[in-house]
Amino acid sequence: MPNFVQRLANISSGSQTLVCIGLDPNPELMPISDVVAFNKSIIDATHDLACAYKPNLAYYEARGSTGIRQFEATITHIRDVAPEVVIIADAKRGDFPPTNVQYARALFETWGVDAATVNSFLGGDSMEPFLEYEDKASFVLCRTSNPGAAEFQDLTMQVDGKSMPYYQLIAHRANSWNIRGNVGLVAGATYPTQLAEIRKTCPELPILVPGVGAQSGSLQQAVQTSINSAGRNSLIASSRGIIYASSNSDFAEAARTATMNLRDEINTVLKNAGFEW
Amino acid sequence: MPNFVQRLANISSGSQTLVCIGLDPNPELMPISDVVAFNKSIIDATHDLACAYKPNLAYYEARGSTGIRQFEATITHIRDVAPEVVIIADAKRGDFPPTNVQYARALFETWGVDAATVNSFLGGDSMEPFLEYEDKASFVLCRTSNPGAAEFQDLTMQVDGKSMPYYQLIAHRANSWNIRGNVGLVAGATYPTQLAEIRKTCPELPILVPGVGAQSGSLQQAVQTSINSAGRNSLIASSRGIIYASSNSDFAEAARTATMNLRDEINTVLKNAGFEW
Numbered sequence: 001m002p003n004f005v006q007r008l009a010n011i012s013s014g015s016q017t018l019v020c021i022g023l024d025p026n027p028e029l030m031p032i033s034d035v036v037a038f039n040k041s042i043i044d045a046t047h048d049l050a051c052a053y054k055p056n057l058a059y060y061e062a063r064g065s066t067g068i069r070q071f072e073a074t075i076t077h078i079r080d081v082a083p084e085v086v087i088i089a090d091a092k093r094g095d096f097p098p099t100n101v102q103y104a105r106a107l108f109e110t111w112g113v114d115a116a117t118v119n120s121f122l123g124g125d126s127m128e129p130f131l132e133y134e135d136k137a138s139f140v141l142c143r144t145s146n147p148g149a150a151e152f153q154d155l156t157m158q159v160d161g162k163s164m165p166y167y168q169l170i171a172h173r174a175n176s177w178n179i180r181g182n183v184g185l186v187a188g189a190t191y192p193t194q195l196a197e198i199r200k201t202c203p204e205l206p207i208l209v210p211g212v213g214a215q216s217g218s219l220q221q222a223v224q225t226s227i228n229s230a231g232r233n234s235l236i237a238s239s240r241g242i243i244y245a246s247s248n249s250d251f252a253e254a255a256r257t258a259t260m261n262l263r264d265e266i267n268t269v270l271k272n273a274g275f276e277w
Numbered sequence: 278m279p280n281f282v283q284r285l286a287n288i289s290s291g292s293q294t295l296v297c298i299g300l301d302p303n304p305e306l307m308p309i310s311d312v313v314a315f316n317k318s319i320i321d322a323t324h325d326l327a328c329a330y331k332p333n334l335a336y337y338e339a340r341g342s343t344g345i346r347q348f349e350a351t352i353t354h355i356r357d358v359a360p361e362v363v364i365i366a367d368a369k370r371g372d373f374p375p376t377n378v379q380y381a382r383a384l385f386e387t388w389g390v391d392a393a394t395v396n397s398f399l400g401g402d403s404m405e406p407f408l409e410y411e412d413k414a415s416f417v418l419c420r421t422s423n424p425g426a427a428e429f430q431d432l433t434m435q436v437d438g439k440s441m442p443y444y445q446l447i448a449h450r451a452n453s454w455n456i457r458g459n460v461g462l463v464a465g466a467t468y469p470t471q472l473a474e475i476r477k478t479c480p481e482l483p484i485l486v487p488g489v490g491a492q493s494g495s496l497q498q499a500v501q502t503s504i505n506s507a508g509r510n511s512l513i514a515s516s517r518g519i520i521y522a523s524s525n526s527d528f529a530e531a532a533r534t535a536t537m538n539l540r541d542e543i544n545t546v547l548k549n550a551g552f553e554w
Contacts, residue, residue, distance in 0.1 A: 056376055056379075058370075058377070058383065059379050061380065061383035061387070062382045062383045062387060063383075063387065064383070064387040064388065065345040065346040067383075068341065068342035069342040071342075090372075092370070092371055093369070094369055094396060095333070095335060096426075097423055097425075099301075099333055100335070102303075102333075102335035102338070102339040105339045106335065106338035110338070110340065110341040119371060119398055121396055121398050121418060121421075121430070122418075122421050122423055122426055122430075123424075123426050123427065123428035123429060124425050125425030125428075126423060144373055144398075144399050146373040146374060146399055146400065146403060147400075148400025148401050148402030149373075149400050150400065151402075151450075152397070152398060152400060152447075153399075155434045155436055156434065156435045157429075157432045158432060158434075158440075159432055166443075169432075170429075
C-alpha cells in the first residue's frame, strides 16, 4: 500500500487541489439537523474538488456514542464515494505511551483513517505508538491558529545550548521523528511568519494549514509559505467557509461553489509561483 | 450544587481515601471480555474505598462507538451505586477555543463527568471553554509521568524576563486560570522533585498523581509532596495495580484488596505527616 504522502500526492494531482474540508457538524450552524445526511450531502457535492476530509472528533463526541456512530458512518460514506480522498481525523490526541497505543488503535484500526492530528506535549516516546503505523500519517501540532497560541508556543526554549521558540523546537523534533516518512505538521495560516519558518525547518513534511476563511488568515501567504519546493505537501483546511457557505437548502451546492473557489484561488497562487498541476 | 473541590473533599473524608481508580479496560489484560461487566465488578467491589474513578477515553475509543457506549454505561453505573464518588474523564483534550466548546460539552454535559484532564498547549484562551463550567474541574497536564516528558516539559522557557521550566510556567498559569476555583493539575509520581515544586507553586489546587504502582513511582514521596497544607487535595491514581491485581475470576476481590492496601498505605503516610482523617 502506498504511504500517506504518496496517497496525498496522488489525490492532490489527480484532482488538482490542495483543499482539505473540515467536517465539523455544529448544531448551531447546520441547515439540517441530521449529521450523517448533512455530511453525505457535503461529501457528495465536493469530493472531486478536495484532497482530504478532516472531521474534528469534538463535534461528534459532543453527541456521545450517537455522534461517534455518525463519525463512523461519515468515514464509511467517504470510502464509498471517494476512496482516494484521504481522511484526517482532527483529534489532537496525546497521552503517555501505553495510552497512545490505544488512541492509535482507535484512529488507525477501528476507524481506519489515513491520518490524525496529535499533540506532542508528552514527548517523543509518546509519538512512537502513532508513528508505528507506517502507512498512516501523524500531523503534530506545531503552531496553532488561535490568538492564545503564542502564550506557550512562541516562547523561547533552551535546548542543547541553543535557544529557539517552542514551535521551532517541535518542527526540529518532527524531522527527527520522521524516520518512516509519516510525520506531518499543523501550522495555522493566521501566523504566516511562523508558518514560513516551520516550512524552512521542515522542507518536505506535509503541513496542514487551518485558519483561512472564517479565521481570516491570508490565503495567498498561507499557500506561498506552506508549500514545499515543488509546490506541494500543503493542505489548506477550511471548514466553516465551506460547509456553512449557505444556511439554506442549497447548502451542498454552496459548499461545492465555495470549495471550487478556494481550490481555484489556491491554484492561481500556485500558478503565479510557477507550479502548474 | 457544591463545586468539584467541595465534592472531592466530602467523598475523600467520608471514605477516608485519596485513591483514584483508573478504569482502563485493556483487552490484553482483562480477565473477562465484557467491558461493562468488568467495570461494574470493579466499581461494585471498590466504591467505598475510592474518592474518584478515572476512565481513560482512549481505551473506550479503541472499540469505536461500541466502546463509547460502554464508557457511557460505566458512568451510569458509577452514578447508580456511588453517586458521591467523583468521575474524572482522562481525556487530555485540547484544541482551539471553538472546538474546546464542543469537547467541554461532550465531557461535562453529554457524559456529565465531574472533571476532565486537559492539555493547555494551545494557550489560556483554549482553556476558557472548559473553565466556564464552574462546578466541574479541569486538570491541566503539568508534568507527566513518562520518561519522555522531560523532552519538552522540563525545558527552560523565557517569559516576562524570567526563566523557568515549562511545567513550572504551566503551574503558574494554572493559578491565574483558577478564578472560579475549578482548576487542577496532573503531575506524575515518577518525578517527585517536579511534583514537589508544582505543589509549592500551587499550594491549594487539587493534584491528580498518576504513576504509582505499575509505573513504580514512590508512593510515600508522591503523597508527601502532592498534599496541600491540610493533607488533602491530592488524588493518587492507580489503574493497572488495582484493576488487573488478579487475572483470574477473583479479579474484583483482588481489586478491592489492592485498593484497600493502597488506601491504607496512603493513610499511614498521611498519619505520619500529622494528618488524621
